[in-house]
Amino acid sequence: MSEQPEQPEQPEPHEHRVINPTTEELVATVPASTAQDVDAAVVRASSAQRGWAALAPGERARLLRRFALTVDEHREELAQLEVTEAGHPIGNARWEAGNVRDLLDYAAGGVERLTGSQIPVSGGVNLTFTEPLGVVAVIAPWNFPMPIAAWGTAPALAAGNAVLLKPAETTPLTALRLAELALAAGLPEGLFQVLPGAGPVAGNALVEHPGVAKVVFTGSTAVGKEIMAKCAAQVKRVTLELGGKSPNIVFADADLERAAAAAPGSFLDNTGQDCCARSRILVQARVYDRFMELLEPAVRGFRCGDPTDPDTGMGPLISAAQRERVRSYVPEDFPAAIRGEAPKGAGFWYPATVLEGDPRDRTAVEEIFGPVAVVLPFDDEADAVRLANDTAYGLSGSIWTRDTARALRMSQAVAAGNLSVNSHSSVRYSTPFGGYKQSGLGRELGPDALAAFTETKNVFLSTEEQQ
Ligand code: NAD
Numbered sequence: 001m002s003e004q005p006e007q008p009e010q011p012e013p014h015e016h017r018v019i020n021p022t023t024e025e026l027v028a029t030v031p032a033s034t035a036q037d038v039d040a041a042v043v044r045a046s047s048a049q050r051g052w053a054a055l056a057p058g059e060r061a062r063l064l065r066r067f068a069l070t071v072d073e074h075r076e077e078l079a080q081l082e083v084t085e086a087g088h089p090i091g092n093a094r095w096e097a098g099n100v101r102d103l104l105d106y107a108a109g110g111v112e113r114l115t116g117s118q119i120p121v122s123g124g125v126n127l128t129f130t131e132p133l134g135v136v137a138v139i140a141p142w143n144f145p146m147p148i149a150a151w152g153t154a155p156a157l158a159a160g161n162a163v164l165l166k167p168a169e170t171t172p173l174t175a176l177r178l179a180e181l182a183l184a185a186g187l188p189e190g191l192f193q194v195l196p197g198a199g200p201v202a203g204n205a206l207v208e209h210p211g212v213a214k215v216v217f218t219g220s221t222a223v224g225k226e227i228m229a230k231c232a233a234q235v236k237r238v239t240l241e242l243g244g245k246s247p248n249i250v251f252a253d254a255d256l257e258r259a260a261a262a263a264p265g266s267f268l269d270n271t272g273q274d275c276c277a278r279s280r281i282l283v284q285a286r287v288y289d290r291f292m293e294l295l296e297p298a299v300r301g302f303r304c305g306d307p308t309d310p311d312t313g314m315g316p317l318i319s320a321a322q323r324e325r326v327r328s329y330v331p332e333d334f335p336a337a338i339r340g341e342a343p344k345g346a347g348f349w350y351p352a353t354v355l356e357g358d359p360r361d362r363t364a365v366e367e368i369f370g371p372v373a374v375v376l377p378f379d380d381e382a383d384a385v386r387l388a389n390d391t392a393y394g395l396s397g398s399i400w401t402r403d404t405a406r407a408l409r410m411s412q413a414v415a416a417g418n419l420s421v422n423s424h425s426s427v428r429y430s431t432p433f434g435g436y437k438q439s440g441l442g443r444e445l446g447p448d449a450l451a452a453f454t455e456t457k458n459v460f461l462s463t464e465e466q467q
Contacts, residue, residue, distance in 0.1 A: 016169050016196060021087035021316045022307055022347045028085075030172045033197035038205035041164055041193050045135045046211060048190035049162035053132050061111040064158055067185040068104035074181055075101065078146065078174055085173045086145060087315040087348075088270065089307045100150040100178065103429045103445075107158035110450045114159060124462040130454045132160030133213035133237065137206035139199070139227075140175070141219045142168035142318050143273040143369075149175050151433075152216035152239070155449035157192065164212070165194045166203050168219075170318055172196035199223065204230075213237060214453065218275075221367075221393075221438050228441070239442035239452060241275065242435060243367040244395030246416065247388040248278035248424070251381075252287040254400035258422070260294030263373075264302040264313075266398065266424035268352050271304075271314045272371035273322070275439075276396040278424060280364060281354075282387050285377040292375065296338050299352050304342045304371075316348040317370060323348045326370030329363050330355065337375065359387060367393070381406065385413045394436025398424050417443070 018028045033041075052060065071078065078100070079093035088096065116128040138152035145167055153163045167175035172194070179194040195202050199219075207215055207230045214237035217227050221242040231238040248266055250259045266278035283291045307315035317323045330336070330353055340352030353372045355363055364374040378384045388397060396418040399410045407421045417434045418427070427433050432446035442452060 016172065016198075018085050018170065018173060019319065020084050021318050022083075024320075024346045024348070028173060030176070030196045032169075033166075033195040033202040033205075035201065035205040037197070038164070038195060038202055038209060041190075041195055042135055042209055042211040044190035045162035045164055045193060048188045049132070049134055049160070051188055052157075052162065052191050053160040057112045057114070060158070060160070061108045063186050064104055064108035064111065064154070067182050067187060068101045068108065070181045070185040071097065071101045071104060071178070074177070078177060081174050081177060082146060083307050083315075085171050086142065086318060087307050089309075089312040089315055091310055091312075092270065093307075096144060096146045099147045099429065100154075103147070103150040103154040106429050107154035107450065110155070110447075111158045114450055114454070116456075121460065123464065124460055127459045127461070129457040129459065130159075130451075131457055133453055133455060134161060135212050136161045136163050136214045136216065136453060137209075137212045138163055138165045139203050139206065139215065139217045139219065140165065140167050142171040143270060143275070145171040146174045146178070147427075148218045148241075149178065151218075151241075151444045151449075153178075153192065155444075156214075156216070156453045157187075159450040159453035161213075161453050162190070163192045164206060165192070166199075166206060167194065167196055169196075169198060207231065207236075210234060214239070216444075217241070224440070239434075239444060240440045241433075241444065242393075242395075242438060242440045243369075244275045244277065244393045244435065244439050245280060245365065245367050245391050246276060246278050246393070246396040246398075247280045247282050247414070248373075248398045249282045249378075249384050249388055249400065249410065249414075250284065250287070250291060251384070251399075251401040251403070251406065252284040253402045253406075255402065255422070256287060256291055256294060259400040260291055261298050262424055263295055264299045264352065267373040268299075268302050268314050268371045271317050271350070273318060273369050276418065276427070277369075277373075278396070278398055279368065279373045280387075280391075281373050281375045282378050282384055283375060284384070285379055288375075288377045292337065295354065295375075299338045299354055300340050302340060302352055304340060304349070304352065306343075314352070314371060317350050318348065320348055322369070323350055326350050326368055326372065329366070329368045329370075330372055340371075359390060365391070381410070385410070388414045388416075392438045395439035396420075 082093035338354035342351040434443035
């Protein structure tokens with residue numbers, strides 16, 4: 001009999017193992033929800049939602065503000081949990097926990113401003129009511145587990161809905177803690193439930209459940225398409241936040257020193273596991289060599305290592321599987337234009353990598369979701385627009401130039417939902433966010449966030465005298 005290779009211990013099918021990506025140690029084992037768990041959760045959520053929607057708006061706002069305050073009181077604990085389960089540098093993780101607080105606070109401010117309207121018509125009065133949808137499912141990815149869970153959850157609750165949150169298999173811990181904090185803050189039992197579990201099991205059950213009125217999905221474009229098709233069968237509302245391959249466009253007239261100094265953060269932050277990563281750096285040909293000279297020390301200076309150290313710029317990748325995915329695009333011995341340092345030994349490390357190449361290369365077309373960027377030269381503005389838009393995606397992008405008119409022309413010409421000029425602006429809770437083309441459908445965040453979780457009902461009241 002041939003010798004069998006030693007098999008790694010398989011998890012029970014009814015639970016998920018949470019692994020610290022920095023140490024590869026087991027952190028926790030979390031039960032995986034089944035389709036029956038989803039059924040039961042929908043029943044509890046529907047009942048809680050009716051009570052929640054019936055509360056005075058001021059009371060709902062007060063409870064959400066209390067939830068925000070409770071998150072703030074546990075900010076450090078949540079941040080440490082994010083470091084442990086996702087390997088985020090502690091500075092980033094603290095920002096992320098603060099972002100959840102801010103999202104709840106901002107959404108709470110919208111509860112009492114969710115007004116309908118009165119529209120002039122003849123023969124009566126015409127009113128619109130803004131009503132909650134009912135039970136909303138939020139399906140979150142692992143790359144920013146806390147903020148992305150809150151992008152959907154906070155406005156959905158504020159608009160009077162119940163929320164069932166399914167975190168990613170690898171990162172359920174902050175989500176579970178947030179649900180406990182919601183209860184501690186006084187939110188009704190059943191209103192905000194977290195259902196950890198496998199995408200094709202718990203996630204799919206939420207998508208197909210007739211009692212779920214809307215799905216907010218953030219994740220890969222492939223799964224997003226599947227979910228959209230399944231929602232279509234029930235004409236279920238859906239918001240999709242999907243992948244990206246965003247351009248960082250550097251013109252010859254830009255402040256090249258600043259552009260080069262800022263470029264590493266735009267594709268290395270969160271170890272490149274960022275849907276907004278500017279992973280295609282487009283540089284005007286006549287300053288290409290100079291830009292590369294400036295970029296090299298900036299990339300090498302972006303510190304990769306222990307995420308608990310406040311000076312760390314980037315930690316490990318989320319999992320062994322994700323590292324294999326990145327390696328399948330760029331093996332670590334592949335000739336790179338620039339390569340940074342990463343720790344050796346335990347942990348899912350991968351070094352910062354900059355490639356030069358052709359726009360048709362797989363690495364220049366597909367989302368790698370790791371610390372890898374491709375630099376491509378362009379000739380003039382028209383060429384820059386052509387290259388920037390030569391992608392199935394359209395999530396974000398940056399434009400570096402000292403010419404304000406060009407910055408505006410480019411901002412209008414680049415087909416993406418979120419652009420920044422002379423900066424790599426991050427996502428803000430107070431401004432709208434979402435993708436063009438295959439980067440998504442709908443918008444989250446910003447002043448209209450609550451409206452995406454409502455139905456508009458129109459009522460006409462005749463003022464004719466009744467006999
Ligand atoms: P993924 O699509 O594999 O999983 C995302 C979530 O969907 C997870 O919770 C997963 O369990 C669940 N899921 C998987 N299959 C499912 C199914 N059949 N039915 C229902 N749910 C299912 O994505 P990922 O690998 O976790 O995240 C990385 C991707 O997310 C990248 O492509 C990235 O660009 C994208 N992303 C987009 C945004 C954005 O705002 N546009 C933000 C962050 C991440």
